[in-house]
Amino acid sequence: MSQAILERLKERYEDGVVETATERGDDCAVLKREILVDVCRFLKDDADFAMNLFVDVTAVDWLDRRTPRFDVVFQLKSITKRHRVTLKVRVDDGDDAWVPSVTGVWRGADWFERELWDMFGVRVDGHPNLRRILMWDGFEGHPLRKDYPVAGRQPLVPLRKSEVHVFENNPVDPFVVGLGVVREKSDGDA
Amino acid sequence: MGLNNGESSGAGLLEGSVMVTRLDEVTKPGGAQGIINWGRRWSIFQYPFVTACCGMEYMSWMCSHYDPGRFGAEAPRFSPRQADVMFVVGTISHKQAPVLKRVYDQMCEPKWVIAFGACASSGGFYDNYATVQGVDCIVPVDVYIPGCPPRPEAVLDAVMLLQEKIDREGPERWARREAASK
Ligand code: SF4
Numbered sequence: 001m002s003q004a005i006l007e008r009l010k011e012r013y014e015d016g017v018v019e020t021a022t023e024r025g026d027d028c029a030v031l032k033r034e035i036l037v038d039v040c041r042f043l044k045d046d047a048d049f050a051m052n053l054f055v056d057v058t059a060v061d062w063l064d065r066r067t068p069r070f071d072v073v074f075q076l077k078s079i080t081k082r083h084r085v086t087l088k089v090r091v092d093d094g095d096d097a098w099v100p101s102v103t104g105v106w107r108g109a110d111w112f113e114r115e116l117w118d119m120f121g122v123r124v125d126g127h128p129n130l131r132r133i134l135m136w137d138g139f140e141g142h143p144l145r146k147d148y149p150v151a152g153r154q155p156l157v158p159l160r161k162s163e164v165h166v167f168e169n170n171p172v173d174p175f176v177v178g179l180g181v182v183r184e185k186s187d188g189d190a
Numbered sequence: 191m192g193l194n195n196g197e198s199s200g201a202g203l204l205e206g207s208v209m210v211t212r213l214d215e216v217t218k219p220g221g222a223q224g225i226i227n228w229g230r231r232w233s234i235f236q237y238p239f240v241t242a243c244c245g246m247e248y249m250s251w252m253c254s255h256y257d258p259g260r261f262g263a264e265a266p267r268f269s270p271r272q273a274d275v276m277f278v279v280g281t282i283s284h285k286q287a288p289v290l291k292r293v294y295d296q297m298c299e300p301k302w303v304i305a306f307g308a309c310a311s312s313g314g315f316y317d318n319y320a321t322v323q324g325v326d327c328i329v330p331v332d333v334y335i336p337g338c339p340p341r342p343e344a345v346l347d348a349v350m351l352l353q354e355k356i357d358r359e360g361p362e363r364w365a366r367r368e369a370a371s372k
Binding site for chain 2: 134135136143148152153154155156157159160
């Protein structure tokens with residue numbers, strides 16, 4: 001069914017639709033940022049499409065492989081019509097890393113957009129409360145960006161050094177039985 | 191159970207659930223340790239710090255089929271001040287680490303920690319920005335239980351091993367602990 005959505009969008013927004021693709025029944029439209037909110041409102045309000053469920057917004061980071069760097073991906077679904085569509089907006093790094101908020105269309109997009117900001121550092125313009133949602137205040141960087149260091153840890157409490165050794169008189173051979181292993185700490189905890 | 195009162199404590203014999211000893215054994219310096227340890231190891235009140243899927247196995251272990259009541263460990267305490275052992279069950283994120291540390295600090299001595307499952311012991315397969323690579327990075331751990339999640343039998347084994355550990359403890363533990371906390 002939903003290929004009709006792509007046709008309709010192309011007809012209605014012409015140049016605003018950069019690209020469309022259909023893969024095994026899943027339809028996707030790449031949009032210009034300017035028309036995103038308008039398209040969303042149209043897809044929600046139009047009786048034929050009735051996209052009444054905002055499923056998710058996330059991003060794909062194409063670091064060093066493509067400019068603009070990010071695809072911001074919106075997943076929409078219609079509960080009543082039982083169809084769905086994917087919308088994408090391409091944004092670049094730095095000042096260009098922003099999308100308009102769709103919280104005005106679906107209130108439920110709020111936390112997803114905060115997650116988008118938190119994980120990818122894509123700002124959401126017009127969001128009522130754009131704070132981190134999963135990581136804590138004071139966390140540096142955005143962990144799902146491809147240039148976030150793989151071993152980048154930002155602990156909130158000082159980490160103990162743990163020097164672990166297997167406790168000598170353990171009557172159970174942990175390697176034979178494979179169950180609980182008792183170990184002692186060298187810091188006086190034994 | 192093989193958990194009789196070892197010679198080291200010198201405080202007497204354990205016969206069934208009765209401790210037989212002599213008054214002078216108890217009153218000599220350190221003599222009561224065997225009895226104290228005996229009491230402690232059969233009344234392990236746990237604080238369940240349950241965060242993730244291991245919790246399912248924890249619930250299974252806590253119910254009548256595996257019956258931790260056999261080890262005096264059936265009573266969960268949801269106030270850390272009443273708990274002896276903290277069971278860290280599940281994945282601990284860095285965001286949650288201060289909470290875990292605080293709960294641990296609120297527990298009264300003597301206290302022990304069991305790391306339940308791969309995540310609590312080592313971070314499990316979550317080697318990423320969010321996850322603490324084993325709760326021993328935050329609090330000292332006494333027993334580690336492998337498994338994702340562990341079998342309830344493994345948890346019983348861990349409790350028995352903790353009992354043995356408690357049984358070997360003497361007053362020097364507290365001195366060492368105090369030194370370590372400075
Ligand atoms: S060890 Fe496995 S079962 Fe337990 S919390 Fe981690 S992922 Fe879940």
